[in-house]
Amino acid sequence: MKLLIKNLTKTYTNGVKAIDNLNLEIGTGMFGLLGPNGAGKSSLMRTIATLQSPDSGSITFNDINVLEHKIELRKVLGYLPQSFGVYPKMSAQDLLDYFATLKGIASKSDRKKIITKVLEITNLYDVRKKNVAGYSGGMKQRFGIAQLLLNNPKLIIVDEPTAGLDPAERHRFLNVLREVGTNCTVIFSTHIVEDVKELCNEMAILNGGRILKQTTPTEATKELENQIWTKIIKRDELETIEASYNVLSSSYNQDNTLNVRVHELEQPSDDFKLASPQLDDVYFIALKSDQA
């Protein structure tokens, strides 16, 4: 199972180059696409999900030429956009039946069987007769997963699914995704590094329409072994530190002091302690190096 993206380019009419000659190869398993807001994640995912045509380039999934044979891809595609709406005054059950029909499940009993199952998986069975339009954010996101599962997809694309979910919802969501993603390709975009760390066996960092780094979370942190240093400083010292070292992140402590993390091959000074590298560090380094 392999998704292959070659030389993909997309420029919007307002001049923004959303995807810039992008090449990517994604195999089975969870693939995390990490990037800040506006990096081009959604554009890329929509393009893979056949909702948008690129200016040039090609996408193939197994032996499907995605840009030529959109319908073929859609048969094996499960897509959950960043945000979506539903028809008003339709219950989860009815809406799922609608989607199941669109996804080619011809027999009524088959539809009923699978709808019951996906409702159970997403823990929506009790509220199946309620209008989806009235669901809370978490429930709606679960509904999104439910509809995605209906065609037993081989390629799953989920665009920032955990944004706005409470911790319990987020956990459950990631677990379900993990379960369904065992035997297929899951592309998972997020700006939350934590998600990728917990879930993905492969990842890429995207910014400005380009892949800055493609790696695995373990590999990526391993590369930074012995290069991340940390120190607690006063707020006033920050500017000096920033000027002298490659500061990756800084965060407040409760006593108004700051925790800074810097990326340096050598220990910057004695008061810096060696820290174990986090995925965040990988992310910030990639973004920073792109700016330079």
Add this chain to the structure above:
Amino acid sequence: MFLTIFKHEINYWLKKPAFYIYIILFFTLSLFTAASSAGIFDFLTITTGSSNIVNSPSGVTGLINGLTVLIFFLFPSIIGASIYRDYKSEIHTILYSYPFSKANYLFAKFFSAVIIVVCILLTISIGLLIGFRLPGTNPDLVGPFSFITYVQSYFVYIIPNVLLFGAIVFAVVTFSRNVTAGFITIILLMLIQGIVSGVLASNEDTRYLAGLLDPYGAEALNYYTRYWTVAEQNEQLLPIKDLIIYNRLLWLSVASLVFGLVYKYFKFSQNALSFSFKKRQPERATKNNFGNIIRVTLPKVAHVYSLKQNLKVTWKLSNIDFKYILKSLPFIAIVLVGFIFTLLNLWEVGQLFGTKTLPVTWRVLANSTGFLGFFIYIITFLYSGTLIHRGKISKINHLTDSTPIHNWVLLVSKFIAIIKIQLALLTMLMVAGICFQTFNGFYDFEIWHYLYELFVLNLVSFIIWTLLSFFVQTLVKNQYLGLFILLLIFIGIPLLSLAGIEQSIYKYNQGPGYSYSDMNGYQGSALHVFFTYKLYWLCIGIVFLISASLFWVRGIPNSFKERLKIAKFRFKGVTAVVFIIFLIGFLSLGATIYYENNIVNTRISAKESEQLSVDWEKTYKTFENAAQPRIVAVNVNMDIYPNERNYRADGTYVMVNKTDQIIDSLFVNYNHETSTLNFDKTNELVTKDTVYNFHIYKLKNALMPGDTLGLTFEVKNRENTFFRRRSPVIKNGTFINNQLFPSFGYNGGRELRDNKTREKYELPPNELRPHPSDSSALGNTYISKDADWIDFEATVSTSEDQIAIAPGYLQKEWVKDGRRYFHYKMDSKILNFYAFNSARYEVKKELWNDVNLEIYYHKGHDYNLDRMMAGMKSSLAYNANEFSSYQHKQARIIEFPRTAGSFAQSFPNTIPFSETIGFIADVNDNEDGGVDYPFAVTAHEIAHQWWAHQVIGADVLGATMLSESMSEYASLKVLEQKHGKHKMRKFLKDALDSYLRSRTFETKRENPLMYNDGQGYIRYQKGSLIFYALSDYIGEENLNNALSKYVEKVKFQEPPYTTSIDMVNYIKAATPDSLQYIIKDMFETVTLYKNRVVSTNSKKLDNGTYEVEIEFEVSKYRNNDLGKRYYGDVAGDTLSYKTASMKRPILSVKLNDYIDIGAFDDDDNEIYLKKHRITKIHNTIKIILDKAPKEVGIDPYNKLIDTNSSDNRKELSN
């Protein structure tokens, strides 16, 4: 804060392209409308000839109001959506926490939107202003610019209407957060307006109410201007009088009230107002999603992507969309109101003299599909946009668009959903129709007829428009702009004819229509041609639908350039093949029709036809007065082939040179090139003109005075083709007359009438007909130019199951070779005016005073046969007693299909009578019922046996007074004898209203009765009013005596023929000196009264009687032929009356008139009625009565012509 929001809103619109698109569209539309009404396209098409000034106050207001109706369709998206936009963009979540007041917010939103609408509206007047004066318009049609006209129509009608309709739409959309509901509201308001003007305004008694209630204000204006003559329309400013002010105030208060309600109930809240009928128990929502790791094993299900499955899905999806619309509140509202509207509409229409027509299916269909059909189109345009953009608006499109469903499945399912909506609305129409029939106790339900007309003939047009609607709505991102564009196309297409685009193949969904007759079904119309055109339009419609699928937005909307690229990419395989097949189908059908209409047959455009009339006159007018022999005997064989729809006839004319001149040239009009003509004298064809079908023969030996000439001819129709039916013969109910046969001499009927048009072609002004005083013009009757009185004999044959009829008495009837023959021979001289009828008839026969009375009717149409029989008897009796004896021993009424017209026509002893008038009338004999018009019309037609077939006027002005007005008079008198005075008043009231309304549409001139040009409203309505009043003034017996002397003198006369002057002289002789003025008022001038009771007072006297004082005004004025008022023939000839409180004096022609003063008791019984001599405008008289009166009046029975007949009576003030 108000200003900030207001400015922001205005800026929003100024930046939007839609605003400029609307401005351009309205500007163009009004420019086009104005310019074409002012004759800019005269070089392309027929000359716009009219005595109406197009930019007169009433003209401008009419045009602006018409165009404003279109603007209403912008309200939902401009005014309605102004607040809704904030919800849609979800900015309300932030905005509503800001510190501004509700008033600021609402007023700023509403008024900024109103300003935007008014800006668009202003472009209408700019468009009109420029349009009227574009180079190429006809300056004769355009008057000077009047600023006040525009100001008035904006401030009195348009802006208040914008506020009213705007406030309502603003309220609906703000609360429902649904722009579609705004559109439905507009449709509902238009329906309500339709009910007000259709039901209330058509009835004299409720006209004031209609004027008050019409939300547009048009009926209020109409209340004052409905009887305005052409001159008044051209010159006068529109009035702003009581009713108009009340109407405007009423609706402005409604607008304020609606806005007040919005203010009261509007909350800066996050949720839309919702209605719920079930009270829900409140529940506490708690989190329950803490389950952790679960195993996901999806059941095995089959995924099917076959074509069959796709079709099944299409159907299923269409049901989901259909139910979505069906269950929506706005749609339910429109169905309910539509249903009520249909019933009300059925109730009113089809009345004649207050009498209804039986609700036969064709009438129910005709009355319900017209107006409501328009709304089905609007609903189609609206909801096709809604369905196409529904996914995007609900933001569910990214989910659905990434499923493996084909574009065509989505598109076609939405298309089918719209068709189902149409089916639902048509079913609603059918149910309403059947309910109406049941309610009226009419149980002859023709279900198949409903089904065929609604679900086949009507539906096909709806489908064709739906196809285009899907294309436009797919292409245009904004569904409301899409709706508007579609409306413009829909309304604009018929207007293309104004610009000279006449052929149906260039105009979407145009083509021949159809009409139904109980006698002949749809056979009268060429349905196969109808369907050919529909097939042609369906082909291009399907091409549009496929184009819609090419441009269908899947996923993210793209720029137009990208959409083109995507469309190109999608244009392949089956799609491309089907597209090309239908395109070829469209082009080849179009080419076939074009070939048929333009190459095989010569198509004559309106412009060319105008030129033909000019050339005809210029070429042949010189022969107008050339002496011709006159037909004295006709013997024809007419073979009618109903199944083949052919006829073939041959015959002989015997002609005599009745002149004292030698005739060597014959000028023959003949039917067409298949006619053969053989004279029994040697001759030579000098000119052969196949354009006008006009031959000139030269006789070798000229015809001496008194000599006889014979003509044998054969006439048949050219062969019928698929596209053309070239004979008037139909399967059942053929009605043809002697125009098929050759005639002699120049025919002036082809000349152009309008003098302005004639001037353009350098033709002298057309006097239409000579004046009756022109003694050289009395040689011909107005019926025929080549004969006086003839002997007539005919053999008519038809298919074996039909009866064929011609004037004369049946001599012999036989069957030969499967055809039935009838030989008719007339025993006395008749006019050269005869017809042939053939159908499967039932016959009702009666013998009355040695006269055979027969009615030939369609099986089932036996509702009113007894009334018609009675009408024949009464009319025969009255005319024979009062004027002269009946010249025949037989009278026959023969029904013919409505497809041939809605009239009855009297031929010698034979009266073809349309199925619509009389046969299916639903007469109510109660006191308050309408006029028994089957009886009255029959009486009128029978009277023609005297008034046309005995007394026939020369072909000069006023000739129709001798036939039509007199027949109307006789019929009125017969009606009065039979049904009494009460029904009489109903008839006369209707005649008065109809006369006064019809004269406002006069485009040439209105002459006095005795010099009339033949307009129906003069010869029928005014004629009946005048003769009825005359008989009241000089006495029926006295009048009839004079008329009978006149008949005695002129009946069956040879030329010179009689004229209206002769008849009026007889009447004059019988009129006392004191009343001689009525001859001038009634016959010689157009005279109208303005009579009114000012005040009344009564007191009981000691002797038990009552003294009643009546203060009243009498004035009369005359109209010239354009309707301009004048008050006297010479200066100083005018009476004038003015009190201090009056702005202008009342003027009048000098009075020495006798006018009824009447008094009535509580039961409307007459307790006093006497003619008083009136010489002043302002009068006060006292009368003594035995009983207490309830009401008194001046001319209380409205015998005189008076534009306001309702102020003639007044209840007593006690």
